[in-house]
Amino acid sequence: QVQLQESGPGLVKPSETVSLTCNIFGDSISNFFWSWIRQSPGKGLEWLGYMHHSGGTYYSPSLRSRLTMSVDTSQNQFSLRLTSVTAADTAVYYCARQGNSWSPYFGLDVWGQGTTVIVSS
Amino acid sequence: DIQMTQSPSSLSASVGDRVTITCRASQDIANYLAWYQQEPGKVPKLLIYDASTLQSGVPSRFSGSGSGTDFTLTISSLQPEDFATYYCQKYNSAPFTFGPGTRVDFK
Numbered sequence: 001q002v003q004l005q006e007s008g009p010g011l012v013k014p015s016e017t018v019s020l021t022c023n024i025f026g027d028s029i030s031n032f033f034w035s036w037i038r039q040s041p042g043k044g045l046e047w048l049g050y051m052h053h054s055g056g057t058y059y060s061p062s063l064r065s066r067l068t069m070s071v072d073t074s075q076n077q078f079s080l081r082l083t084s085v086t087a088a089d090t091a092v093y094y095c096a097r098q099g100n101s102w103s104p105y106f107g108l109d110v111w112g113q114g115t116t117v118i119v120s121s
Numbered sequence: 122d123i124q125m126t127q128s129p130s131s132l133s134a135s136v137g138d139r140v141t142i143t144c145r146a147s148q149d150i151a152n153y154l155a156w157y158q159q160e161p162g163k164v165p166k167l168l169i170y171d172a173s174t175l176q177s178g179v180p181s182r183f184s185g186s187g188s189g190t191d192f193t194l195t196i197s198s199l200q201p202e203d204f205a206t207y208y209c210q211k212y213n214s215a216p217f218t219f220g221p222g223t224r225v226d227f228k
Contacts, residue, residue, distance in 0.1 A: 107170035
């Protein structure tokens with residue numbers, strides 16, 4: 001059974017950079033595309049972008065200038081890096097499995113439990 | 122980019138009711154649409170993909186229909202565990218935008 005586990009710093013100061021990691025258990029990162037999604041307190045779901053083990057990425061236009069995703073196939077994990085954070089970036093961040101090894105065009109069928117990021121001084 | 126809307130934004134229903142939620146895309150997305158359920162404080166769960174295909178393990182009281190720009194999620198007989206927020210998501214092309222959600226609560 002595939003499981004995803006996010007990890008991150010929890011609290012970040014405004015203008016700083018937050019880095020999150022998603023560890024994959026029970027499957028290889030090479031078998032799928034992988035996405036990040038966030039949910040601000042009391043709000044809906046926001047899809048942030050996806051990445052492939054080859055390094056290919058797509059970032060949401062609203063965050064493209066601040067967002068970077070990367071992969072570490074040796075550790076079977078992928079990461080998100082968001083720069084110049086503000087209070088508006090406070091959210092629960094989820095990683096999820098998207099698509100299959102050759103296509104991201106599918107629903108998000110496996111989700112991590114989420115990691116909370118609070119932006120505050 | 123394609124925008125996703127949902128209606129209603131919230132509804133009140135009783136156990137046993139038939140519930141229908143609508144999702145609309147601003148452009149044709151064929152059948153590249155998924156539905157998710159998120160119970161309060163929990164992780165979203167994939168219910169339906171490709172507009173009408175039930176994800177493994179999802180009860181058959183859930184069904185999806187539609188193609189192009191208009192889609193529906195139907196719960197044939199609402200159960201206590203179905204009180205949650207439901208989101209649609211398009212994935213024909215990136216960005217894979219979610220709808221704003223529909224909250225289903227007790228009447």
